[in-house]
Amino acid sequence: GAVVSQHPSWVICKSGTSVKIECRSLDFQATTMFWYRQFPKQSLMLMATSNEGSKATYEQGVEKDKFLINHASLTLSTLTVTSAHPEDSSFYICSANDYLSYNEQFFGPGTRLTVL
Amino acid sequence: GNSVTQMEGPVTLSEEAFLTINCTYTATGYPSLFWYVQYPGEGLQLLLKATKADDKGSNKGFEATYRKETTSFHLEKGSVQVSDSAVYFCALSDWGSSNTGKLIFGQGTTLQVKP
Numbered sequence: 001g002a003v004v005s006q007h008p009s010w011v012i013c014k015s016g017t018s019v020k021i022e023c024r025s026l027d028f029q030a031t032t033m034f035w036y037r038q039f040p041k042q043s044l045m046l047m048a049t050s051n052e053g054s055k056a057t058y059e060q061g062v063e064k065d066k067f068l069i070n071h072a073s074l075t076l077s078t079l080t081v082t083s084a085h086p087e088d089s090s091f092y093i094c095s096a097n098d099y100l101s102y103n104e105q106f107f108g109p110g111t112r113l114t115v116l
Numbered sequence: 117g118n119s120v121t122q123m124e125g126p127v128t129l130s131e132e133a134f135l136t137i138n139c140t141y142t143a144t145g146y147p148s149l150f151w152y153v154q155y156p157g158e159g160l161q162l163l164l165k166a167t168k169a170d171d172k173g174s175n176k177g178f179e180a181t182y183r184k185e186t187t188s189f190h191l192e193k194g195s196v197q198v199s200d201s202a203v204y205f206c207a208l209s210d211w212g213s214s215n216t217g218k219l220i221f222g223q224g225t226t227l228q229v230k231p
Contacts, residue, residue: 006159034218043205043223044160093159097217105209105219107152107160 003027004096006108013084014116021079021111023094029074030096034105035067038091050077084115118143122206122222129196129229137191137225139180139206147208149173149182149189150219154203163191163204196229203227 003026013019023033032051036044050056050071058064066088068080077096081088091112095105123138141149148167152160164173169184178193189206206222 032217041224041226043221044219046218049218095160095219104150104162104165105217106162109159110157112157 002106004030004094004106004108006092006094006111008111009109010112010114012114012116015085016083018080018082019084019113021081021092021094021113023077023079023096023108025075025096025098025106028096028098028100028106030077031074031098033071033077033094033096035069035077035079036093036095038093038110040091044093047079081113084113086115089113089115118147118208118210118220120206120208120220120222122204122225124223124225126226126228129227131198131229131231132195133229135191135193135196135200135227137204137206137227139189139191139222141187141189141206141208143187143208143210147210149180150207150209151178151180151189151191152205152207152221154205154224156202160205196227198229198231201227201229 005024007022035047038044047062048056048058052071052074056069071077093110095107097105119142150165151163153163154160164175166173166182172181180189180191203224203226205224207219210218
């Protein structure tokens, strides 16, 4: 149980285009979802926290207009990287928790974004 | 604010060697502590956790004890295998101050086990 999926697993896009990444909780209802960014050989940096039906809470320094987060249902959150540039290339990971296991986050497998 | 500090890597060991990866934390309140493992190209998997002082988390031969007096949560394994090669992250959950359960991660420690 407690499986989180991400789609796509990798994506390559041209500079200036927008890319949407989906995060789904497959067998539980995610009250809260988190989006992280990870640079090579570095730790995870929390970008934002989202609750179903409400606006995401962004961490300091993260551009809200660049990284659009939509938590439309209890099983789906999306991250859209708008007008992507090469510096946005990174590994994006989502996680989720539910009211039953509120103290534990379940992580998706990650999405590798490369912007040319 | 809350923070987690891990020993710097990489850590290189021979198979069957004893492993210790140090982790210390700074936190207000009583956070839960976690160890996550990340294999190359993959997301994070929970390895073990402890929710209160003196709790010992264990899984797959790995252990860590929540030491409030030393604010530590060191990861240990008695005999490592090549398949344990990965990056290990220590983390604490920030429920106390933020009420969101967001995780604060250490910088990660790369473990390489040689046959």
